[in-house]
Amino acid sequence: MTIATAAGEAKVAVDGRTNPRFLLVLTHGAAGGVEAADLLAVRRTAVELGGAVARVLQPYRVAGGRAPGSAVKQDEAWLAIIADLRKRFRKVPLIQGGRSNGARVACRTAQATGAVGVVALAFPLHPPGKPELSRAGELRSAGVEVVVINGDRDPFGVPDPADATLVHVIAGEGHSFKKGVGEIASVVEPWLVRWSAE
Template sequence: MSADSGVDIVVDDDVAASVQRPEGPAIGVVVLAHGAGGNRDAAILRGYADAFVERDIAVARIDLPYRRRRPKGPPSPSTAADDREGIAAACERFRGLSAGPLVVGGHSYGGRQASMLIADDPSHAAGLFLSSYPLHPPGKPERMRTEHLPSITVPTLVIHGSSDPFATPEELTEAIGLIDAPTEIVTVKAPHSLNPTRTGVVRLAVDAACSFLFEGNSIDG
């Protein structure tokens, strides 16, 4: 199961993405969105993508609409709905990369927006892959971002750093328990960035995703 070294760039009015495919037929698709300060070339997304492709899963790393409008800076709460629409458009565009299931998610802000999209309409994806879910702003646990979690009805995998200031492991466990679907949390000794060059997070995350979301009985193709 070797990965093709090529990356296809897809940019049009609806999506901006770097697409990676395995050499043979893909058993599934993952659409990944970046965090608030990054873009589709973030190291953690590239690490996940390379590992998924090695496991015969196609990956589309996307730039969210706010990032397409400006190359730097954080997203605005006023345009978050546009970002969710961008994720939905990517799911629709890249679903055809495989006859297997499509999983959507991403790192931090990107994963949160994906989870909100799926809470509103689960038809977009068969599962969620959430990397460093930003449960609350650092130092402000009273501002939990959990309102939509009980509306999620697809299997959800969460990758969490034990020293992440956006959530303690205990806070995250309690929050993810609100999801009305099978869930799994992979905790690694790392901060919010989950730096793939300093941790084994990529392999742990992708192994868990393949077992829990693709090879197991959690989701249907």
């Protein structure tokens, strides 16, 4: 389906139950898409636990862009997308997340959307080679529990354990999680179960 925002249309694929235990909304990295292996692993786990999962291709990607542009505009579009999805899934807990830039969006907007938690995959702590430009504040200011899963070889860095509720590091992985999706699923599963019971 498509959802209109001030930044253009977003494309949303919804999987899972029509009367779910929770709604999980996921989005992609800056130049990526919603078929990334880590996103699919989290989606599969959530559906198996009785959730509904909405994978969002953001408006700038639908329009063919590779850079997300202004964080303010991106967050405004995300809030519109979540508001539309909440009309369809009214009374269940909302969990949001994404990989890389999508994880940043999920953290920045968590309080405004009323999310109960965030799943942050490959959170880009800083631009490659520029650790002084830390984005740890986005994790700390999410206002909800945040589960971070990063590879220990990620050139964007690995958040400190103090920056989130849980920081799980996968050995031998970079930014794109070429392996280890089973480990991602096993880390996320208990959090999805607990959040869905709130």
